[in-house]
Amino acid sequence: MSSLGSKRPREEDSNDVSRPRKRPGGAARVSKSETEAVLQRQHQRAEEARQAAATRGVEEVVRQHYNAVPQRGRDWRKTDSRIKGLRSFNNWIKSTIIHKFSPAEAEAEPYPLRVLDIGCGKGGDLGKWQQAPQPLELYVGVDPAEVSIEQARERYKQMASGGGRGGRGRGGYHGGGRPPTFHAEFFAEDAFTYSLGDIPVIRDVGFGPGSRWGPGGGFDVVSMMFCMHYAFENEVKAKGMLANVAGSLRKGGRFIGVIPNSDVIRSAVVAFHAQQAKNKPPDGPSGKAEVSGQRNDEPAGSESPPYIIGDQDSGPPAEPEANASTKDTTHAKHTEGADGSEVVPGVTPAINVLTEPSSEVNGDVEKPKADTASTKDDRLRSSPQRNEKKDDEQPEPEVAEWGNSIYRVRFPGDTPKDGIFRPPYGWKYSFFMEEAVEEVPEYVVPWEAFRAIAEDYNLELQYRKPFAEIWKEEQNHPIFGPLSERMGVRGRDGGPLLVSDEEMEAASFYHAFCFYKI
Numbered sequence: 001m002s003s004l005g006s007k008r009p010r011e012e013d014s015n016d017v018s019r020p021r022k023r024p025g026g027a028a029r030v031s032k033s034e035t036e037a038v039l040q041r042q043h044q045r046a047e048e049a050r051q052a053a054a055t056r057g058v059e060e061v062v063r064q065h066y067n068a069v070p071q072r073g074r075d076w077r078k079t080d081s082r083i084k085g086l087r088s089f090n091n092w093i094k095s096t097i098i099h100k101f102s103p104a105e106a107e108a109e110p111y112p113l114r115v116l117d118i119g120c121g122k123g124g125d126l127g128k129w130q131q132a133p134q135p136l137e138l139y140v141g142v143d144p145a146e147v148s149i150e151q152a153r154e155r156y157k158q159m160a161s162g163g164g165r166g167g168r169g170r171g172g173y174h175g176g177g178r179p180p181t182f183h184a185e186f187f188a189e190d191a192f193t194y195s196l197g198d199i200p201v202i203r204d205v206g207f208g209p210g211s212r213w214g215p216g217g218g219f220d221v222v223s224m225m226f227c228m229h230y231a232f233e234n235e236v237k238a239k240g241m242l243a244n245v246a247g248s249l250r251k252g253g254r255f256i257g258v259i260p261n262s263d264v265i266r267s268a269v270v271a272f273h274a275q276q277a278k279n280k281p282p283d284g285p286s287g288k289a290e291v292s293g294q295r296n297d298e299p300a301g302s303e304s305p306p307y308i309i310g311d312q313d314s315g316p317p318a319e320p321e322a323n324a325s326t327k328d329t330t331h332a333k334h335t336e337g338a339d340g341s342e343v344v345p346g347v348t349p350a351i352n353v354l355t356e357p358s359s360e361v362n363g364d365v366e367k368p369k370a371d372t373a374s375t376k377d378d379r380l381r382s383s384p385q386r387n388e389k390k391d392d393e394q395p396e397p398e399v400a401e402w403g404n405s406i407y408r409v410r411f412p413g414d415t416p417k418d419g420i421f422r423p424p425y426g427w428k429y430s431f432f433m434e435e436a437v438e439e440v441p442e443y444v445v446p447w448e449a450f451r452a453i454a455e456d457y458n459l460e461l462q463y464r465k466p467f468a469e470i471w472k473e474e475q476n477h478p479i480f481g482p483l484s485e486r487m488g489v490r491g492r493d494g495g496p497l498l499v500s501d502e503e504m505e506a507a508s509f510y511h512a513f514c515f516y517k518i
């Protein structure tokens with residue numbers, strides 16, 4: 001498997017072979033120098049382990065987290081889950097996006113789809129693809145969490161043996177019921193670091209940049225549900241991810257997905273800074289460096305270089321991040337803009353001001369580091385206690401944090417005052433979602449910057465919408481309306497919404513998108 005960026009880490013053979021213990025009393029014959037040597041080796045090993053843990057990549061943290069998420073049965077998810085409304089709603093959104101963007105282009109000649117699901121997890125979307133309006137012939141699932149991949153394989157096998165539940169008549173779009181009509185393969189692979197062109201079935205279908213002289217990829221749809229934000233740790237990963245997406249798609253193919261909405265993040269961050277300014281004593285400077293869309297590694301006051309797409313070291317222009325309501329028209333360019341202080345309608349997260357150890361370096365603000373997420377305990381440290389300042393202590397910087405009893409977002413350090421994240425990579429926050437995500441590091445995907453970079457890969461924006469708007473627009477659709485009832489988003493016969501306000505606020509953190517490969 002070739003690497004897109006770095007070299008594949010080799011799995012070292014474990015040297016941890018237990019030796020037989022010395023018999024009792026044997027220690028007495030070990031000399032002092034031998035004991036010292038053993039202690040020194042132990043010390044060295046402990047130090048190596050500490051260093052390994054400190055440098056453990058974010059991908060490793062994410063992989064381990066998803067591997068450890070228990071697989072719960074559908075009955076549990078439908079009855080015992082505290083967030084069953086949110087689960088149903090998110091599944092309905094995914095089904096709707098899959099349905100909307102995998103129709104036959106030439107209705108007269110429908111052909112079976114080839115779908116690549118990057119970050120497929122435990123195969124939760126297999127049933128949705130089974131129920132897509134256009135039949136599939138091939139589904140390829142890729143995810144670095146090998147336990148999840150095994151569970152996805154098992155799920156497909158169960159579907160193939162007719163063991164799935166639900167189906168169109170019983171539970172909507174996410175069960176199966178009928179054996180799948182398509183062939184499926186699953187691979188444990190990091191799709192941001194390694195080229196997917198090395199996976200035999202993907203190579204067979206077709207993989208490559210493509211040009212007007214030759215073919216590109218052979219997939220009709222690449223799907224990335226709740227996954228792409230992990231790629232924005234750095235430029236190499238984000239572009240590695242895009243090279244895999246674009247390399248897999250045929251001309252005219254679609255790239256669909258859902259991710260956290262940077263407009264929501266920006267609104268929350270801007271509101272946080274506004275609150276900070278209000279709390280500031282009226283006289284005198286705060287002494288705090290202001291982060292206002294300037295690269296963190298530049299001296300304060302220097303001008304940002306012009307943004308060149310694809311240039312390793314350039315950030316995007318002070319991006320007027322798009323208003324999230326792009327028109328749903330094929331090939332429509334995303335043109336709406338919004339000023340930096342806009343708050344996404346209907347989504348004004350409550351901001352908590354917590355304190356955190358300083359990330360300021362020499363008056364400049366250090367960009368969030370790509371290290372592991374802070375622990376839940378860190379997160380729950382109460383602000384009043386930490387605000388107790390002794391006279392000789394420097395005031396601790398405060399960090400943006402918001403959420404409710406279901407979800408929580410928290411930046412570990414400073415954030416740009418205008419909510420514009422430049423450069424567009426590496427803006428880490430920790431994310432907690434009840435029953436689903438335990439304090440995993442995620443990265444802001446600054447939308448306009450991402451859209452511009454995607455164009456470099458011949459991916460043109462076709463659709464982008466926040467979840468809440470999708471619900472508003474599609475709830476009475478002749479297909480998606482009844483589907484929402486079958487999936488438990490609302491009661492039967494146009495009954496009440498079964499998603500609580502807190503669940504809807506958590507869902508409103510996300511938006512969905514579709515790009516078109518030109």
Ligand SMILES: C[S@@+](CC[C@H](N)C(=O)[O-])C[C@H]1O[C@@H](n2cnc3c(N)ncnc32)[C@H](O)[C@@H]1O
Nearest residue numbers: 066119120121124143145190191192225226227
């Ligand atoms: C929130 S889960 C979503 C799973 C599934 N798409 C869904 O919607 O239910 C995010 C998934 O992204 C996967 N992921 C994280 N880093 C990845 C990478 N480098 N390549 C591919 N998948 C990745 C995780 O392992 C995890 O399964």
